Each structure stands twice: as structure tokens, then as C-alpha cells.
Amino acid sequence: MPRLTIEDLQRIKEKYKAEFTLREGGYRAKVTVHMGTCGIAAGARAVMTALMDEIARTKVEDVIITTSGCAGLCAREPMATVEIIGHPPVKYCDLNGDKIVEIFKEHIMGGNPVEKYALVLGSETTY
């Protein structure tokens, strides 16, 4: 390890920001991928992987992903709920990897819910 300078302290702190957002809370947006048996069978894993890859690629640090059970509408799986703190949550259905990436760009980063994939606006929040 090279000798650290005072600037390096800040740099290391920045590098770990995403990881500590996860541990300390203080995130801006939370995506819940519904992973009940129905969701997994319909391809929720691919949705999850695509989303995680996109977050890693874009180096976004204030968005966290979590899983939950069946949302109750098994026919429309894979589903995901996007919650941006201070805004009503949005449930998306019939997802795949490309759609979730589009939602990530438009809704999570851009702030505009993607209506064409949305099932409903304003379900219960989980934060």
C-alpha cells in the first residue's frame, strides 16, 4: 500500500460510499425485486442480475436493491417495486433485463416513472 496523504483519506471514503450507504442507511432509492417461487420461475433472477450490473456499471451509490416474496399477482411476474424517498412507490410488472435497465435510467435516475411498464402507482412503502 502506498503512503497515504490527507487527500487519500477522502478518496478512500468516496470509494466506499456505496457500501456504507448500504450499511448505514441513507439511500435515495430502493428497488424491491419480488422473488417468490412465481417470480423466480418467471425470470426474476435475470431482472436482478441486469439491475445489479447496471448499478455497478454506472457507479451509482445511493440506490439499494432488496428482495421480497410474491407480490400476489403471480401472472404478471417478474415484478419490482421502485421507491424513491419522498415519492409514491411504483410497481412494475412483466419485467425482463432490458425493461429494468430502462426503468433504472428513466425512473430511478431521471425521476420519471415509466408508465408503460407500471402496474400501479402508490402501493405501500417499505422504508
Add this chain to the structure above:
Amino acid sequence: MERYRANVMLCAGTGCVASGAMKVKTALQEELKKRGLQEEIKIVLTGCNGYCAQGPVMSVHPDEVFYQALTVEEIPRLVEEHFLKGRPYQKLMFKEPEKKVAIPLMRDIPFFKYQVLRVLRNRGLIDPESLDEYIARDGYQAAAKALTQMTPQEIIEVVKDSGLRGRGGAGFPTGLKWQFCSNVLSDVKYMLCNGDEGDPGAFMDRSVMEADPHAVIEGMIIGAKAIGAHQGYIYVRAEYPLAVKRLQIAIDRCYEAGLLGKNIMDSGFDFDLEIYQGAGAFVCGEETALMRSIEGKRGMPRPRPPFPAHKGLWEKPSVLNNVETLAQVPLIILNGAEWYRSLGTENSPGTKVFALTGAVNNIGLIEVPMGIPLRTIIYDIGGGMKKGRKFKAVQMGGPSGGCIPESLLDLPVTYEDIVKSGAIMGSGGMVVMDDNNCMVSTAKFFLEFTADESCGKCVPCRVGTRILLDILTDICEGRGREGDIEALEDLSQDIISASLCGLGMTAPNPVLTTIRYFRDEYEAHIKDKWCIAGVCRDLCTFFIDEKFCKGCMACQRACPSKAVVGEKKKPHRIIQELCVHCRTCYETCKFKSIKILPAKAREAQPSELIELVGTAQKKQ
């Protein structure tokens, strides 16, 4: 770097490792791999989480779900439920003792809810073996500020203003200590850390060293700059192998990163740091004895003055601070004295870490603001008494402290208030005792410890503690005489005023406080030969009160010496010749039919017995 969607913070403190945390870690790794989740879920080993009684424990972020009492067998189910399906696994969650309702979130669990974490700010949040993770939580920012933007006097002023007092027990103002040493002119000075935690049942410093070793090192760098020292030692007992290991890793990383050694962070300041392992003598926690020990000599105290600020290690000016004190320093430098004073009281600002143990439901490591009533600690954080028993006393300060009775439960925890009660704050051991504890035996237990650990240099301590112990032993074994209590009190005062160091000066505290608050128990031991708690075997008779006995056979099955006789659904009887006074029947009986009577009840006539049972009824 890779991104994970969840972090599992698995406690790898000494307590949890002992209860199997490493096996749980392997099982978790294997199961995550099996489910293809190893890229998504990261396992981080942390220092002590504090809730040691329920170990191994872990918390999952970002969900903040807390799991306890983990077993290898439960891991596959936990991984499937929580990480695959996203359903927190109720079976391993915390449940309130009476209600049996699972509480998923860590912040809602009473044990954690009332705590305020400053010293333990990084517990359960970082990997103690990672320098980067410490830096990610503002680590070494305070050292950078102190080394580049502050003069030694400015550092001392901030610490003085904060009102920080030594957490080793005596509560001496830290800023003042630094000032004394800073004022002395010398080209060689030493910055020392006291990690020789020796009180039975106390593990605050060990946990800090294990969970956040860099916080201690950073505090030492700041202190070194303040007093003008360029060499430091951390004195840790060899019985703390994990603390030694993690401190050594932390020191090595610091040298690699230029946070120790020459020209730290290009500030022009040099500081070298080493660990010195002590052999575990209690007296080596005393500052002058500790310094002799580092010099390689026998650890024995010497008279003060000269104080270590003038002549300490190798006769050079030295400052010795406790682990917990040093871990507070970076926060004070970073956030200022006023922020530090926002918690606690005027004369005891900030927070204090305690090792809560004994007869409470939740035992473990806690950090609370100073001034909090003892009652809150015991009934809210501690979750009340185990098995609904009656609170009797709380022992604070270990062998140097004393027992605080129920009448003082609303006492705020500050240096001054605790001293007024006759106990001391001490380094933070807090042992809660219920009505099954005999206070004379408790005093005897601590005197056994101090008499054993007395270094022998001065007569009052070496001979005095031995005589105290002899008198206490006589009382507990039925040889107590009229005048013993007064003799104990007199001798205690002599030992306090004539001993050379803190060990002797505080050793009589357990005796004095138990006499002060539980004099009737001493009198019952001496006059009636009666240990009402049934602990002193020679001073009690176990007797079944037929009025209450349902003949359930429970005590009969439990008795190891087959002393209980009687048929089912008919009152039982104890054959006194066979009874070994082990209390098992007393603990087992659900109907309170077993009474603890004085020794003479063994030969008592029936009429006398009835009278004794009546008296016992009132007392128990």
C-alpha cells in the same frame, strides 16, 4: 470494486467466535455459493456487536434485520428465506422474553434502542481488520486535522473543554493529564495505552480493541502530538489473543500506509507504536506498575509523586490513557468539545461503555450516555431480571467497586454519584445480582481476588486484604463472632489510608458497601448462623414446608444426593443427614415450598421449626 446488494455483518468478537461464529461463516459461504448468491451478498466479519448472550449474532443490511443464536443447521433455511425469497426468517429473530413476538429490526430491539454509540460507533459496521473501512467511516480525519492544522496546545484545550475523563475508573480529566506532560521539557516522552483490563466479568476494552483497533491508534497519534511523544506502547494482556492480533494487523497496515512511523501523512510528525503483552497480573493495570512491566521488570507500583507526567516509563515523562478514553479522542477533535458535551452531565460528559452481566435477561456490551439512571440500564436495556426474580444489588467497578442496593436504583450514572454510593464507576463492569446472592459471599469473592492479586510490596495491602478475607471466610463458615463487623470496618479504613496504590486503596470497597447496605445479612450470618440466600453451606438448612408442597416429585428427581423422600402427591421431606446444601431443590420447586432456615434448624424441635419457618416466610 464489486457491488453487493446486501452485506451480512457477522459478529466475530471473542464471545461469538466461542459460540461458533466461524462455523456459521463457513456454512453461510457454502450456502450462498450453492444458491448462486455469492456475487450479491457479502459477508463481513465485525467486532463485538454487544449482544453476546445470544451469540453468534449477525445483522443484514440494508434491511437492518438482526438474527441471533445462529446455528449451522439453520443456515440453509435462512439463506433460502431471506436472501433468495426476501422473507426475513422469523425463527432466528430476537423475541421479547414474555411476549414471544419476533422483532426483526435491530433498532427496535430494546437492548439496542436505548444505547448511544460513540466509542462503539463502528461496532458491527466495519471489518476491524480493514484500514479502508475505518477510513470510510471518517477514520484518521481527526489525526490529519490534529497533525496539520492544530498546535499541541490547541489539541489539549479542546480535550480539556470537552471534559473527557479517564475511563479506566478514576475519572481524572484527560486534558489536564496531557497538559501536565506537555509542560515538561524533555526530548523523549512516551504515549501509552492501558489495555490491561483485569476486573472479573469486564470486557469493554477488549471489545473496543477487537472491534475498532484503529480508533485506539488514532487517539494515540493525537495524544502523542499533544504531549510531544514519538514513541508509544499499547499494553495488552496476553489473555486477549484476538485483541492482540487485530491491533497488530492494524499497526502493520498503518505503517504500510504511512499513518505510523516517520512523517505521518506528510505532516512532519513521527510516531512509532508497539504492542507490549502483559502476563495478566491485576496490579499491572496500575500506571506505575504497568510502566515497570514494560521496562521488563516485575510489575510493582511505586510511590507517587513523582507522577508519570514527570517521571514515567524509563524515568521519562509519560501519559497513560485507557483504551476507551483514547477511542473517544478522535471524535472530540473532529466534532469539537461542545458536541461532546451534548451528552452526559456537566461534570461527567459523554458516554460510557459497560459490560452488563449477571441476573438480567440481556447481557452484553452497552454504551449509554452518562447520567442515565441505573434502573434504565437494568430494566430497559438489560430487559429486567431473569426468571422474574427480585433485584438485590448491582456490583459496579469490580474488585475495586461496591454493591449498590435497590434503594439507589434511580441513581444517575456519573463519576460523582457512583462514588457517593461507596462504589466506583471503575472501568465499567456491571454485575446484577438477584435474591439468590449472599452479600457476604460476594464480598468474600472479591477479597479472594484482591488478596491473590496484591503484589505484596506494601504491608497494608498484602497483610490487610488477607486478614479481611480470613474474617469473611470465618463468617461464611459459621465461625463469625460479635465484633467482626466493626473489625472489618476498622481494618478497611486502615488499608484505604495506608496502601501504596489503587489496588489496596480500593480493595476494601466491596466489604464496606455490603456492610453499609446489607448489614442485617452480616448480622444474620454472625448471630443466627443463617445465610438467608442459602449460599453459605454451613449456615443454612433446606426444609420443605408441607403447606405448600404439592408432592410433584420435581425436587426429588433433581436432588443429586437423593436426600428428598416422599410419595407422589404427598408432601416430601428432606433427610438432613444426606443433604449437601446445593440449592438444587430450592431452584427447582415451582410452589415456593422450600424454605431456607438457619443451621440450627437441622436439630430443631417441631415447635421451634414452626417459628423459624414463620420468620423465614417474612424474610424470603
